[in-house]
Amino acid sequence: MYRALFSPDVFAELDRLQREMNQALEFSPSIRGLARGGFPAMNVGSTPQAVEIYAFAPGIDPASIEVNLEKGVLTIAGERASDLPDKEAKANVHIDERFAGTFRRVVTLPEDADPDKVSARYRDGVLHISIQRREAAQPRRISIQ
Structure with a gap:
């Protein structure tokens, strides 16, 4: 009786339903971050002194x-080459989860970010960009006289 109610492979059916829902929504968060338009993955935060x-x-x-950096908008762009074998190699690819191709990420910065005080470092696969805030925007203690 139960065999007629359930597919022989319930997990395959659930996987198919999840793929269909992801395609329908176009915006699908997953354990790896955003499925579409999410490369490179980014963390953006701020301190009183800088935007990190x-x-x-x-x-x-x-x-x-x-x-x-132009008019308060930071753009990170580039390209990652594919590591897959050429089509002439006649190799079968069974799983391809690594992003390959051109990418572009855009971050709108707060008004107090100083475009003249920007530093960028790339180390161990992580690009760190630090944009200092303008001096006038820095919190400061006022002494009472």
Whole structure:
């Protein structure tokens, strides 16, 4: 009786339903972050002194990453080459989860970010961008006389 109610492979059916829902929603959070448009994964935060941005882009040559700041908008762009075998190799690819291709991420900065005080470092696959806040925006203690 129960065999007629359930598919022989319940997990395959659940996986198919999840894929269909992800395609329908176009915006699907997953354990790896955003499924679409989420490379490189980023952490953006701020302190009273600076805006800190971390872009996680392992395996990319730092010389191929472009970081631009214009009118309060920070853009990170570049390209990651595919590690898959060429089509002429006639190899079968069974799982391909690593992003390959061009990417572009855009972050709107707060008004007090100083475009003249920006530093960018790439180390161990992590691009760290620090944008200092303007001096006038820094919190300061006022002495009482």
